[in-house]
Amino acid sequence: MNAPEITQQLVLEALRRVLDPELGCNIVDLGLIYSVEINGPDIGVLMTLTTPGCPMHESISDGARNALLSLEGVRSASVEVVWDPPWHPSMMTERGREMTGVA
């Protein structure tokens, strides 16, 4: 049986399973994912965190990579955390705002 084609939709669905435990919201709806690059079975994600020095940094970035590696057909996954541009609540989805009570 062939592995399903890896699409951006599929990648984002996997990343939605990664929660920011302080805010209680997944990293996609928080607006932390800046870009997704799919090269066949290799996935690269560029993301940020709500604040530099976030104590959850390692947990969240490793969690994102774990979620990507859990996808069928994925050979390697890299997650790069950047601070530029800095995160802002305007990057959140409507669902993210509802989940976190952010203005």
Add this chain to the structure above:
Amino acid sequence: MEASLPISPALSRAPSRPAAAPQLTAASAASVKLPLAFMVSGLAAMLFACVWLVVRPDLLATYHYNQYVIAAAHLFVLGWLCSVVMGAMYQLVPVALETKVHSQTLARVQFACHLVGFIGMVWMFDRWNMKQVGHFGSLMFLGVCLFVYNLARTLLRVPRWTVTASGVTASLTWLLLTVTAGLCLATAKCSYEAADSVSSVTWLGALLHGLRSLGSLMTHFDAISAMHAHAHLGVLGFFTILIVGVSYKLVPMFTLSEVQCRRRAGLSLFLLNLGVAGAFTSILLRSQWKLGFTLLIIVALALYGWELTAILRARKRRILDWGVKMFLTAVCLLGVESVLALVLSWPRLPLNGFTGQLENLYGFLGLLGVVSLAVIGMLYKIIPFLVWFGTYSAKVGLAQVPSLAELYSARLQKAGFWLYLGGLAATSGGILAAHELLVRFGVLLLCFSLAILVLNIGFMLRHFFRPQLKPLPARAVTVPNPI
């Protein structure tokens, strides 16, 4: 075929390589166990101290210095506050300043020195054996030196110097001076007969002769004034400056905001440090300048309040959790403390029984109001994080993990908060009225509140033994994607 994520195969798959931009996190801080060991010791000391006050409400309802008051004060300060704050600093300083702890081994040795030191000191204060207080105090001093050295080396690694780094540095300096001042006070209460029989050429003789000279020097200062100066150095210099400095990082972090005016934040810390130095000197020398330095500290705290209000107004997270609310309540109590400080610094204040009760209230609200409530508020942020990090961090993305707020009961936390406030109010009333029964009732409320805190911490720690992992849903709800 749909992408499905069954929990078992997912959990067994190891990550292929580390994250692209590793940053300093809780893993860089002291191990989870060490801060927790400090905190559990602190909570045990706090419960013991409160039960002590239930049994002996006269310690607060009457004004006189005796060995029991001093023992209880040191149990609160060293056993409860220092234990929790030191454990928290091993965790928070690396996180807040984006660096890592210099040495975990030193931290463990310091924990042993601290534990034996404070227990011995409290016990010996209670028995009024000042020589042994000095011995246990020296052990405590050694622990504090290790703590300060470890965190100073940690601070040297800070990539960007911030107002928080300045606050932590200043507070560590004041801590070292406070413990030094405490040891100097102890030397004045000891006699050194053995010094006569030992030559000052030997190291032991030199030590004994040196201590005797120091003790003799200390007798030039009024004993009560020296004790007050020592207490202010610790509570204002170490705890308050630490609270102010660290909150400039943590409050924005927890409320999704940022410091609004760095100059104002820096100025508040600078004036506070200046005020602490001046207050210590003027209290020690019984100088009329005490009022001036009190006013300076109040100005510094007003600037802090102004900046904190601006940070909160600019916050993106509308709803404040109860941990943050507790912390902010503690900050508000700084206002009450400021009024009391102003009254007690007044040059022509009559020295009567009511003034004594006001001093008791000032000390009680400073330790159990401002500092303890701020610490409890932060405990509700730190302990869930430590437990979550130790239990769930490696499972993120592989299984459904709980959020921090799901590790404990927010309803119990809220009940504990109101009980604590009720306890503070009743005890304060009892102190002012010199009413032992009211003090006992108030401290009982504090005990109930602490029991709730312990219960909630039990809920948190339970996750170490019974993790609440759930399989990931087969497919997330389809919603529009943001990128």
